[in-house]
Amino acid sequence: MVDARSDKAFPVSWDQFHRDARALTWRLSGDQKWQAIVCVTRGGLVPAAIVARELGIRMIETICVASYQNYKEQGELKVLKPVSQEIVDLGGGEGAGVLVIDDLVDTGRTARLVREMLPKAHYATLYSKPMGRPLVDTFITEVSQDTWIYFPWDMGLTFQPPIVG
Ligand SMILES: O=P(O)(O)OC[C@H]1O[C@H](OP(=O)(O)OP(=O)(O)O)[C@H](O)[C@@H]1O
Ligand SMILES: Nc1nc2[nH]cnc2c(=O)[nH]1
Ligand SMILES: [Mg+2]
16 A cells, blocks of 8 residues: 655656666567557556557557546546457457556556456556565566655656755
8 A cells, every 4th residue: 555654756767767668578578479458547658658669569458547646645446448348359358468568556456457357468567566566467676565656757857955065
């Protein structure tokens, strides 16, 4: 569970994000031929674009889920748009051969919900926290549960006061 008082921060730059997305692609580029990517919006949009480019995948679907309304506070999980039946039916049903991409797993609630719709899909994220880790098949970096990950699209350059003085 995300603690709203947590002050551990893990800021990710665009460069780092791009490197991590490419590292994730390397791990996903074995023998398996992916039939489609399902990206979990909105956080999955950017990594999905990079992975799709690297793997040459053009069949891209979204599942639109929202749960964190007020920064660090998880509310009710809402599916705004489910995955199309065409994608669920791939590979003989239940999403076999489908690659699900999200930016991270935290409590694992989002991943659990998506897995109910696509039980045979492969779930991949760039970052994971311990509670969500059992729900992910492939990820790059794990951070502690009380760390908040800051993505490059959520940040800007600001003046930093000197450490001393
Ligand atoms: O493992 P969980 O505790 O369910 O949290 C993980 C989800 O939370 C974030 O999405 P969010 O609902 O904030 O929406 P966004 O992708 O539009 O930012 C993140 O992108 C994951 O999808
Ligand atoms: N940006 C961001 N969104 C989240 N949603 C759930 N956990 C996180 C997190 O650590 N960072
Ligand atoms: Mg999300």
